[in-house]
Amino acid sequence: MEAGHTDIAILGGGLAGGLIALALAERRPGLRLAVIEREARLGGNHLWSFFASDLADGGAALVEPLIAARWDAGYDVRFPAFSRTLATPYCSITSAKLDAVLRERLPGGAIVQGEVAAVEPGRVTLADGRTLRAGAVIDARGAARLPHLVGGWQKFVGQMVRTAAPHGLVRPVVMDASVAQADGYRFVYALPFSADTVFIEDTYYSDGPQLDPGALRGRIGEWAAAQGWQVAEVLSEETGVLPVVAGGDFAAWRATMEAGSHGGVALAGVRAGLFQPLTSYSLPDAVRFALMVAGLPDLSGTGLAAASRAWAERHWRAGAFYRILAAMLLGAAPPGARWRVMQRFYRLSPGLIERFYAGGSTMMDKARILAGKPPVPLGAALKVIAGRVPLGSLGGGA
Known part of the structure; x- marks a missing residue:
């Protein structure tokens, strides 16, 4: 069943895919775009945060409409031997904001809900039998595992909670490592979204990917209580297990990611290895890659695939x-x-x-x-x- 034809099909409506779509819609408005996402909401259930200093002017302008919260008073870090406040402004993007902005700014019909069953240069087949022909395909669906690479994992449970009384937190706590250590390097992360709403995340740099959400929920509650807060309600929750890359065979891993498409499909986001190896931090790289794609003179399938491969190889060397x-x-x-x-x-x-x-x-x-x-x-x-x-x-x- 033919679902139509588009100039560029972007697989995955998360951060990487969403930023590419937004950059193309703003800078190449004549293009026909399709963002294929299996879930009803773009961006899933995530919170992405970044320092204002991460983005150059072009990147800041691209991201500005997506920002759900900004803290211009800087942020705090806490360790057993000292605490410190740094003046760098901090910002967050929510999935809900990403979804709303993309639906507002992309052309009608550009968002396609469906599960991708097969990908090949110039063609995407969905699980329900629909096929979409595309001049170019960008695969931004992420990667749960990274074969041929070695390292560890950054894993977390985060909860947006409402406190029974104003919590009094005036700026983010980006890293509280004064907490009891467990399962590697542990720290707590907290973002005050309103006077009685705060996002609390319990995070670990661990040797293994195993996650015990129940235990981490309990530790989030303990940390909140230690701040003198009573949690009245858990508004939302997210979990994650992200790679911390310490080495490996990049060429072999890239070949695995490209398997089935014969190198004719561009890769983006984590699927392309575009994140900071130690922090698993992907937003600055996702922004830079989106702007690069939007500025390419050749947006054909082969042109995009070659440009994305060269970009990823440079990123690997730089990392x-x-x-x-x-x-x-x-x-x-x-x-x-x-x-x-x-x-x-x-x-x-x-x-x-x-x-x-x-x-x-x-x-x-x-x-x-x-x-x-x-x-x-x-x-x-x-x-x-x-x-x-x-x-x-x-x-x-x-």
Whole structure:
């Protein structure tokens, strides 16, 4: 059953796919677009946050309509030995806001709900038998596992809660690592959305992907109680298990992601490896990639596939330093002492911290991060750098 023809079909209406669609709709308004999403709501059930310093002017303008909350007073971090307030503004995008803006700004009929059954250059087949012909296909459906890569996992449960009385939190707590450590490096993250509404996330840098939502819900409640808050209602919840990449065979992984399309389909988002290897932080890369796509002179299927492959290869090469840091965190630091790595990092200059999260660390930044007495055993650190410490596989299927 023929479902029509479009210039560009974007598979997946999450952050990466949504930003590409938004950039193309704004900068190439003559194009016919189709965003294929299996769920009723674009963006699923997620919250994406970022520092204002992550985005250049073009990226900031693209993201501005999606921002659901902004904190211009900066943010706090807490560690066993010290706490600190940094002045960098912080922002969040919600799934509901992403869905609303895309439905408002994309042409009528551009959003197609359906499960993708098969993908090939120029053609997408849905599970219900519909087929869509496209001049180009961009696959932004994410990847639950990353075969041929090694590292660990960042996993979390986050809850938007309403407190019985005003909570009094005036700015985000981006990292509270003063909490009891468990299952690797643990910290709590909190965003005050209103006087009595706060998003609380319990997060772990762990060797394995196993998640115990019940245990994490209990710890969220304990953390809220420790702040003097009574949770009156849980408004929503999200869970996640994200890859922390410390190394691997990028070419083999890319070939696995492209299997079935013979390299003729462009990849985007996590499926293309476009995230910061240590933090699993994807928004800055998703914005940069969307702007790159919107500015391409050749938006044919082969042109897009070639451009996305070259972009991902450059990103992999540029991420070598962050993969070394991930390997040191996971391979050289004992699980219960990994917090020391981040405690030391957050004593560094605000500019260095900003560039780190944006994925733009300078050579001077890298030297400063590695200089001095390491917060991990020196022998273990040297073994990691020499590649003699085995790390866990991120494979198990795409």
